[in-house]
Amino acid sequence: MFINAIAAARFGMSMTLGRPFHRRSLDRLIEGMRAALEEFGEIRDDDNVLAGAALDPGTRRLVQGRRLRAQAVRALETPYYGRLFDRLGLDPGELTAESIATIPVTAKDTLREDPSAFVRRGGDPVHQCGTTGTTGRSTMIWLSDDELHLIASLSAITYFQSHMVRPDDRVLIAVSPRNRIAVHATAFAATAVGASVDVTGMVEPEAMLARLSAVQPIPGHKPRTSVLTAHPSYLAALVETAEALGRTPADFGLERVIVGGELLTTGLRRRAARLFGDAEILENYALTELVPFAAGRCERSHYHFEPATCLVEALDLDDGRPAAGGAPGTLVGTPLPPFRDTTVLLRYDTEDVVRLLDGPADCAMGNLPAVAELLGKRRHAVRHEHGWTFARPVAEALEALDAVPLPARYGMRATTGGVAVEAVVRSADAAARAKVEAALADRGVPLAGLRLVTDPDDLRSPLPLRCDLREGDFAARRALVPAGGPRP
């Protein structure tokens, strides 16, 4: 307890002063929380070591300005920003949160082309961590071992405090193992809490459903998988397959499904809830490049994020200036010290479009900055004569319909008069067409052409889905390619 109090004080000091976290103190905090959970069966809200970071907006801007400046000075030690500041004649020591716009936005492609150009000279890059790359090729960042440990430790602290994962849980990680940070942090955090962990990646839905239904008694844990972490499209594929196989809630022991990395639609939520019974579906938003920045949802469905880890901006899609309240904007993030010191990114363009809140957030997490909604990737959005159409309304419209198999597979492009949409439906008849048209119109999509197909391969330019990054195995391959050649 005394040792843990010192560890908590060191943690707070690192947060306040922006100094690197003391690794052993992080371990002690986690050990203390584990001991408390085992002894008392609960972690109280006032055990929240991160709670000290809730500042009023004015102070927050000041602190963030100071941290931004510190990070920009560090950025001078990277080849990319060293050259950039030199070329622009910029002195990072003079930066404030207000003058941040003088730094040009760093594009995803720039990082993808040369991740090493963003590594600090004094850094200790040992872990190369990539994204699964739904926007094209995988984007990589380098992390030090201390950073990866910090990220995993922060996840563990979140699990302890949110009860998202409990000691008797059995956690199944079904995101792509290539998503190294997510897999590592989830496995570390779940085992820190005391849960058991199984990493499968995205295997064939039939195999996964069998695994979720399997009863395997192990000491101290529930008999079946109780927590599933997955991308929404893979969850959707599971729901679709399970419905086809006639599975019911009694076939599963799932209590919580943690999803992220893609848009989660209301329709999918509803259909997943129908399949998994009372399982809670928890959504978070995080991305490898800005790690450990993450956003969670409040009771009013906003996405709130911890401002200490990252300075977040939302920029207008057309002119790149700060987006207005209620308007869409591209999320641009600057990871702040003491969270990141190997790969330094300033004003990194996530290409994720969000809708800003219209006014102050009047919800339980109102003290944390928030955005109203995730709208999808900017490169999947369509600019047409009436404005922008994002993936969100199209996905929402399609996945709400039982006529559309999950996950919704679709493409969209600008055309005269609005957006042309192509989508997969169960049967491309007039009834389905009417339903899809009505659903898209309901969500304000200026539909100027609709092409319905029943075979996903017939889509001309579908949006990529993470669930297509399947893990192969020999049994699945044999099933797909029976003796005598491919099935018709």
Next chain:
Amino acid sequence: MTLSVIVVYGFAVLATLGSWTYFRTRRIARPPFGVMNLSDVAIAMTGILLVPFLYLWLPLPVVVVLVAAITLSALQITLEPVIRGAVLWGLCATLLGLDLALGLVVSVKGPAFLVVNNLIVVIVVVGVANLWAQSGLRASHTALFAAALVVYDAVTTWSFTVTLDLFVKLTKAPLFPLVGWGLTRVSTSYLVGLGDLLFVALFPLVMRKAYGRTAGLCALVAGLAALGLVFALVLNDVIGHTIPAMVFLGPLIVAQYLYWRLARGGERSTRQYLRADPLPARTPTLVTAAEGGEQR
């Protein structure tokens, strides 16, 4: 002398029964960082053992201010679940003020001062015993520490004359961490240290949590009986006047722990204890907080 021993024993009984009742009816604000473990007991006990030396080394005004601050917070933390609001602060300030005023202005040997000071020590013992026990202190850790203290107490009391010197010097300033009576004359004076009282009061609580009501009551009766025996022996001049009480209490604590360990096996966690023996309904906050949604 007889009266002094009876009065001091009375305060010891008050501290022990008070701690026992408090443990089942009040929820002390436990610190937020993890669980009370062996290193915490070691650190806290070192503190308790060092406080007397503070009296010897530091200038008196500094000691009084320092100890007053510690005492005030201890009183406040202990009484907070019992009394609330302005009354709480009023009572804490009154107790502290009376102790200081009587001790500094009248005498630290007078009965009025001793009643107040003994009462403060009793409240602090109740508070510390409950803070530790409710913070998840294990019986095994308590027993281990008692064993260590036996050695420390025996060495310091019998081999050196530290304890006696301390007692003499300690009783010059107010707020001393001892329960005493009859201090005006050496022949009638009788004192017992806060550390010893703490173990008598604490062990029943951790046994109550670890092995149940019977184990707790056994520890309570055994502790008070052992203390009574020590006092009786002193009174009848069977043993010397300066007694390391832990030498009698320690082995008793270790023996009880070993007995229950062998009879029942591993000890319960706080969660298991509260699930088996929910607290009386008039302290609903504790049960709901500890049991979460699983309360039946």
